[in-house]
Amino acid sequence: MDDLLLNQFLLLGAVLFCLGVYGVLVRRNAVLVLMSIELILNAVNINLIAFGAWRGDVAGSVFALFVIAIAAAEVGVGLAIVLLIYRNRRSVDLDDIAELKG
Amino acid sequence: MLDIAWVIPLIPAASFFLILLFGKRMPFKGAEIGIFALGLCFAMAVVTNVQWFQRVDDAEHAAHATSGAEATDEHAASDAATTEHATESHADAEGDEATESPSSAAEEHDEGGAAAEGGAAVEESHAGDDAHESDGGEDDHAEAGGAGGGHTEFEVEPVRESITWWSSGGIDFSVGMLLDGPAVMMLFVVTLISLLVHIYSTDYVGGDRRYTHYFAFLSLFSASMLGLIMSENTLQLLTCWELVGLCSFALIGHWWEEKPNSDAALKAFITNRVGDVGLICGVIVLFFGAGQTFDIVTINEMAVSGEISHLVLLVGACSLLAAVMSKSGQFILHTWLPDAMAGPTPVSALIHAATMVVAGIFMVGRLYPVFFQGLSIGVSGVNLLAVIGGVTVIGGAGLAFVQTDIKKVLAYSTVSQLGYMAMALGVGAWTAAFFHLFTHAMFKAGLFLGSGSVAHSVHSFDMKEHMGGMKRFMPKTYWTFVISTGALIGLFPLACFWSKDEILAGAEQLGTGYTAFLVVGLIGAFMTAAYMTRCVYLTFHGEPRGHAADAAHPPHESGPRIVVPLYILSGMAVLAGFTNLPNTGALDFVPDSWALRFEHFYEPKGEYFPSVLDTFSHPEFNIGIAIGSTIIGLLGIGLAAAWYFRGLGPHGLTERNKVARAGHRVLVEKYYLDRLYTDIIVGAVKGPIAKAAYWFNQKGIDGVINGAGTAAVRGGQFVYDKIDQGVVDTIVNGSGAAAEGSGQGLRQMQTGRVQQYAALLFAGAAILAGIFIIVI
Numbered sequence: 001m002d003d004l005l006l007n008q009f010l011l012l013g014a015v016l017f018c019l020g021v022y023g024v025l026v027r028r029n030a031v032l033v034l035m036s037i038e039l040i041l042n043a044v045n046i047n048l049i050a051f052g053a054w055r056g057d058v059a060g061s062v063f064a065l066f067v068i069a070i071a072a073a074e075v076g077v078g079l080a081i082v083l084l085i086y087r088n089r090r091s092v093d094l095d096d097i098a099e100l101k102g
Numbered sequence: 103m104l105d106i107a108w109v110i111p112l113i114p115a116a117s118f119f120l121i122l123l124f125g126k127r128m129p130f131k132g133a134e135i136g137i138f139a140l141g142l143c144f145a146m147a148v149v150t151n152v153q154w155f156q157r158v159d160d161a162e163h164a165a166h167a168t169s170g171a172e173a174t175d176e177h178a179a180s181d182a183a184t185t186e187h188a189t190e191s192h193a194d195a196e197g198d199e200a201t202e203s204p205s206s207a208a209e210e211h212d213e214g215g216a217a218a219e220g221g222a223a224v225e226e227s228h229a230g231d232d233a234h235e236s237d238g239g240e241d242d243h244a245e246a247g248g249a250g251g252g253h254t255e256f257e258v259e260p261v262r263e264s265i266t267w268w269s270s271g272g273i274d275f276s277v278g279m280l281l282d283g284p285a286v287m288m289l290f291v292v293t294l295i296s297l298l299v300h301i302y303s304t305d306y307v308g309g310d311r312r313y314t315h316y317f318a319f320l321s322l323f324s325a326s327m328l329g330l331i332m333s334e335n336t337l338q339l340l341t342c343w344e345l346v347g348l349c350s351f352a353l354i355g356h357w358w359e360e361k362p363n364s365d366a367a368l369k370a371f372i373t374n375r376v377g378d379v380g381l382i383c384g385v386i387v388l389f390f391g392a393g394q395t396f397d398i399v400t401i402n403e404m405a406v407s408g409e410i411s412h413l414v415l416l417v418g419a420c421s422l423l424a425a426v427m428s429k430s431g432q433f434i435l436h437t438w439l440p441d442a443m444a445g446p447t448p449v450s451a452l453i454h455a456a457t458m459v460v461a462g463i464f465m466v467g468r469l470y471p472v473f474f475q476g477l478s479i480g481v482s483g484v485n486l487l488a489v490i491g492g493v494t495v496i497g498g499a500g501l502a503f504v505q506t507d508i509k510k511v512l513a514y515s516t517v518s519q520l521g522y523m524a525m526a527l528g529v530g531a532w533t534a535a536f537f538h539l540f541t542h543a544m545f546k547a548g549l550f551l552g553s554g555s556v557a558h559s560v561h562s563f564d565m566k567e568h569m570g571g572m573k574r575f576m577p578k579t580y581w582t583f584v585i586s587t588g589a590l591i592g593l594f595p596l597a598c599f600w601s602k603d604e605i606l607a608g609a610e611q612l613g614t615g616y617t618a619f620l621v622v623g624l625i626g627a628f629m630t631a632a633y634m635t636r637c638v639y640l641t642f643h644g645e646p647r648g649h650a651a652d653a654a655h656p657p658h659e660s661g662p663r664i665v666v667p668l669y670i671l672s673g674m675a676v677l678a679g680f681t682n683l684p685n686t687g688a689l690d691f692v693p694d695s696w697a698l699r700f701e702h703f704y705e706p707k708g709e710y711f712p713s714v715l716d717t718f719s720h721p722e723f724n725i726g727i728a729i730g731s732t733i734i735g736l737l738g739i740g741l742a743a744a745w746y747f748r749g750l751g752p753h754g755l756t757e758r759n760k761v762a763r764a765g766h767r768v769l770v771e772k773y774y775l776d777r778l779y780t781d782i783i784v785g786a787v788k789g790p791i792a793k794a795a796y797w798f799n800q801k802g803i804d805g806v807i808n809g810a811g812t813a814a815v816r817g818g819q820f821v822y823d824k825i826d827q828g829v830v831d832t833i834v835n836g837s838g839a840a841a842e843g844s845g846q847g848l849r850q851m852q853t854g855r856v857q858q859y860a861a862l863l864f865a866g867a868a869i870l871a872g873i874f875i876i877v878i
Contacts, residue, residue, distance in 0.1 A: 025861050033857070094857055101854030 001053050009050035016043035030082045030092040034075060041071045104157065104261045107150050108279040110289060111328035113139045114296075118322040125314035130304070132314040136321045137300045143328070144293040154286040158703050161258040256708035258282070260399070264334050273394055278334035280398055283704035284467055284536055288331040288460075291543045294674075295456035296324040298667035302551055303448040305663040306558060316356060320452070323349035327457040331464060335396035336385045339468070343381060343429070343461060347374045350458045354445035366444035373438035377428025381465075384421035388472065391418060398468060402710035405471035415476030422469065423486060430462025431517045432524055433494040439517055440501075443509040443563075447554030450509060454516045455547035460539055463523045470532055474712040479530045484616070488528025488609075492622040494521025499629035503636065506566045508553045511637045515590065516546060518626060522605055525623065529616045531608025531721055532712075533682070533701045538605060540700070541589070541597035541678040548586035548671030555579040555664050556641060559657040560648070565640035568648030572641055575657040578665050580642050582672035587638055589675035591631040591735050594728075600679035602627060603728045607721035620727070627731050631738025639746040684723035 016039050023036025045064040052060020086092050117139035125132025264278025279285075300320060307316055326345035333339040348371075355367025385396070391414035392401040404410045426432060431439040439459065443450055453459060466473055466487070477485040498517030505511045519542050526535035553563070556579060562568035573580045589596035592603070602623070609619040646657075659665070685697030701720065705713065712718045 021864055025857050025864070095855065097856075098854030100856075101852060 001050075003054075006050055006054045009046060013043045013046040013050065016040075016046065028093050028095055030085065030094055030097075031079075033094065034078045034082065037078075038071060038075065041067055104150060104153050104281060105263065107146070107261065107281050107289070108263055108332065110143050110146050110150070110293070111325050111332060113143050113146075114321040114325035114328065118318050118325060121314060121318040121321060125318060132317045133300070133304045136317040137297070137304070139321060140293060140297040140300050140324060143324070144297045147289040147293040150281070151286055151290050154281070154283070155703050157261075158258050158283075158707075161256075161707070165257055256710070258707040260285075260706070260708075262334060262399070275337060275396070276335060277338050279332040280334040281332060282706050284464065284706065285331050287536065287540060287700075287704045288464060289328065291540060292324060292327050292331065292456045295543055295547045296320070296327075296452060298547065298551070298670060299448045299452045301663055302451075302554070302667045303446070305661050306448055306554055307446050312356065316353070316446070319349055319352045319356075320449075323353060323452065323457055327461065330461055333398070333468075335398055336388060336401070336469075337396045339398070339465065340381060340385055343425075343465070344378065346458055346461055347371060347378070347429075350374075350442070350453055353449040353453075354442045356446055356449065357444075363444040366438075366441040370438040370442045373435055374428045377425040377435060377462075380421045380424025380428075384418045384425065387414060387418040387421060388469075391415070399710045402469065402471045405469075405475050406709055406712055406714060408475070410475075412475065412478075415472050417476075419473045419476030420486065422465065422472070423490065426462035426466055426487075426524065427490060428462075429465075430459050430520045430524065431494075431498075432462070432490050432521065433497045433517075436494065436498065436517045440505075440510045440513040443507065443513050447509065447550060447557060450513070451547045451550035451554070454513070454550060455543040459516060459520055460523075460543065463520065463527070463535065463539055466524070466527050467532060467536055470527070471710065471712050473527065474530065474715075474718070477528075479528065484618070485528055488525050488616065488619055491521045491523070491525030491528050492619050494518065495525060495622055495626035496629070497521075499626055499633060502633040503629075507563045508556065508565045508569070508637060508641055509550070509563050511565075511633060512546070512549050512553060515549075515630065515634070516542075518630065519546070519590075522602065522623065522626065525619055526605040526608055529605075529609045529619055530718060531605055531611075533705050534601065534604035534608045534721060536704060537682045537700050538598070538601035540681070541601045541675075544671055544678045545586040545589035545597055545675035548582060548668060548675055549590065551664070551668055551671065552579050552583035552586060553641075555660040555668065556583075556657075558660055558664065562648065564648070565637065566647070569641045569646075570644040571646040572657060573643060575646075576642075576659045578659055579668060582665075582668040583642070584638060585672040586675045587634045589679075591634055591739065592627060592731060593735065594732055595676075595679060597675050597677075597679035599728075599732070600682060600684075603723070603731060604682065604684070604721055606727045606731055607724045610724060610727060611719060611721045624731055624734050628734045628738040631735040632742040635739045635742035636746055639742070643747065 020036045020039030020041075020043060023039060024033055027033050027036060045067055048060040048064045048067070050060075052058060052064075082092055085097065089096065114136075117135050121132035121135050125135065128134060260280055260282035262278065262280055264276040266274045267277040268275050300317070303316065303320065307313060310316060323346065326342050326349055330339060330342035330346060333342060351367050351371040354370050355364045358364040358367065388401050388410075389396055391410045392404050395401065401410075405415055424435075428435040428438075439454075442453060445453070473479065473487060477487055479485055479487070495518050498514045498519075498521055502511050502514035502518065505514065519538070523535045523538050523542070526532075526538060556569065556572055556576060557563050559576060560568050560572075585596070589598050592598040606620055606623045606627075609616050609623055682700035683697050705711070707713065
């Protein structure tokens with residue numbers, strides 16, 4: 001894989017990452033925030049795999065697999081929390097959930 | 103037994119606590135504990151005495167052997183003499199063994215009282231054998247002492263045990279025992295008298311509301327006196343001395359509900375405090391004088407050898423004399439002693455015979471080198487101790503004439519006899535003083551218990567109001583009282599004849615100014631005879647008066663618990679004098695094994711006692727003095743008998759003659775000493791001096807104190823206002839405020855909105871990444 005192709009992958013990852021960060025910061029809906037986190041993680045996965053392919057090293061792919069597995073667990077826990085919050089408050093709007101305010 | 107003699111004082115001490123704790127629950131209200139404890143003590147004291155005799159004799163043998171060995175080198179002639187003596191005495195011993203045994207047994211009975219066992223008698227007969235040798239070897243003796251020359255040289259080693267009580271500043275304060283002749287003798291006296299007093303008291307104070315308490319204090323009294331006589335150092339002596347004072351206070355004030363009794367107890371205690379100051383000073387002076395030690399043996403050795411300067415000894419001896427004057431009732435601090443009659447009679451007997459008042463005499467005898475050297479007893483013409491003793495002899499005897507209370511007669515008699523002891527010590531007759539102490543303890547206890555027996559029957563101590571003719575009601579008490587009186591007067595061959603003559607001979611022997619004390623002693627003997635005859639007459643003869651004449655309740659003889667101690671004590675009054683039979687002068691026919699037993703066994707032998715000095719001497723028997731004093735005593739009895747029994751003489755003189763009335767008044771007022779103390783000294787202190795002190799207190803001391811207080815308050819206010827409130831609080835509050843402010847500021851950042859946190863996180867990460875890129 002040449003440097004040009006790598007750059008395209010890295011660009012894709014950067015765009016995805018920025019989209020994810022944007023989603024995390026501005027979305028009110030907790031489910032959408034979770035989805036945005038998935039975007040960030042996948043952007044990282046793209047980077048890992050791109051660099052692994054560029055270096056001819058499988059370690060990148062291995063790490064990406066780990067990240068996918070952990071992301072699945074994270075989403076499971078996150079959705080459970082969101083579900084409980086919804087049941088309690090009939091809303092998943094993050095602006096309403098400010099119980100940790102000092 | 104000698105090594106564990108230190109348990110003897112601990113037994114009554116334990117008994118004190120046991121009686122206090124369990125006494126009330128016991129069948130005899132605690133009396134049995136006390137009697138058992140004292141009985142045990144007495145048995146142990148007898149065993150201690152017997153073993154001490156053995157020790158003295160063993161030491162005698164040893165000294166004899168070494169002096170013989172030395173003699174072979176240096177003095178061939180004396181060697182020959184020694185061997186001759188040895189063989190001679192050996193032959194004598196064999197010859198005398200059989201004949202002497204019974205007589206020696208009698209002697210032991212005399213020493214050991216009713217408790218003479220067969221074993222003790224056998225032991226005494228051994229002692230008899232040795233006397234020959236010891237007397238024969240007297241010349242060699244001095245050589246042995248001189249040749250030894252070491253620092254600590256005992257001819258008879260005292261038993262010494264001590265443990266460190268506590269240490270402070272490199273000085274060990276120890277507690278222990280020093281068991282030598284005088285201590286062993288006192289052990290016997292104290293335990294015997296105390297035991298008899300215990301038994302007597304079960305009847306005398308029976309049914310008293312504080313019966314248990316009474317016995318508890320009797321035990322503690324005995325314990326503290328036993329502790330005092332066995333004291334190994336002056337500090338322990340001081341402690342026990344104070345304990346004795348405390349117990350006497352408690353017992354004199356036993357019936358404290360009546361004001362005079364509690365006053366008497368206070369007077370005894372406070373008068374003794376005056377002397378105690380002297381004792382404390384003396385102990386401190388001797389402590390530093392002897393190179394920071396309280397050890398009695400060391401102090402004595404250094405005093406004998408002259409290592410302590412004469413001035414220090416003089417100051418120490420004078421300080422200690424104050425203590426002797428108060429404790430042993432010497433003129434002018436004797437005033438508490440007659441008042442101490444307010445206590446129960448057995449207590450008076452105990453105080454006057456065995457414990458309290460002899461403590462002072464014992465202390466002088468214990469630290470005798472200090473007095474001997476400090477007051478230059480051997481060399482000067484006259485000294486303070488002898489003068490105090492002499493004045494007390496006459497002063498006490500004079501007061502005894504005008505008393506109507508039988509116990510007060512006896513109390514002044516004690517004062518007078520204690521004067522004899524002090525005088526004897528003052529003229530260097532140590533053995534005579536202790537011998538007199540020994541005999542006096544026996545017959546004076548007998549007299550007190552006898553007077554108690556009479557008072558028990560007529561419920562009064564007043565001879566003039568409530569007694570008279572008691573002879574027919576109380577024959578047993580009468581005869582024991584008369585025997586004890588005879589012993590006190592010094593009739594041949596009763597106890598005091600021997601001891602008083604030894605004192606008089608001592609006063610005569612030293613010469614050079616001490617002869618005056620011989621005259622004092624003889625006058626004292628005359629007065630003693632007269633006032634005791636008066637006392638016997640008023641109590642036992644003539645017509646019954648007052649309670650004694652009460653037909654509804656005629657007086658009756660006391661019970662066995664009162665009479666038996668009287669028998670024992672009057673028996674001792676007869677026999678005690680034979681313990682120190684002289685064998686010099688007109689009495690040189692007395693066998694050596696009988697003579698001077700008391701001196702032989704009880705006088706300390708060694709370099710801690712002034713007998714090693716040239717100036718120390720033992721009085722010899724003087725037939726002239728003996729006959730003279732007897733005649734004077736008989737004269738006293740005769741005059742008093744003529745006055746009271748026959749009604750001869752110028753009766754009513756005190757009403758007619760101004761001089762006689764004035765003299766009588768002085769005696770009744772007790773030489774105005776109580777007036778001096780209460781009105782003049784106390785009055786002066788209470789009046790102007792107290793006022794001046796109050797003024798000074800208010801104006802001077804209070805001014806300083808108030809000033810200091812005000813200054814402290816002002817200073818405190820300043821510190822509070824400026825430093826505390828200004829500086830410290832600003833810092834403290836400031837730090838608090840700063841913490842709160844920063845907290846409030848930081849609080850704003852914690853919105854609780856997760857997305858904001860995430861934004862900050864990303865912003866931070868981005869900044870870090872930027873730095874990372876720029877740096878790398």
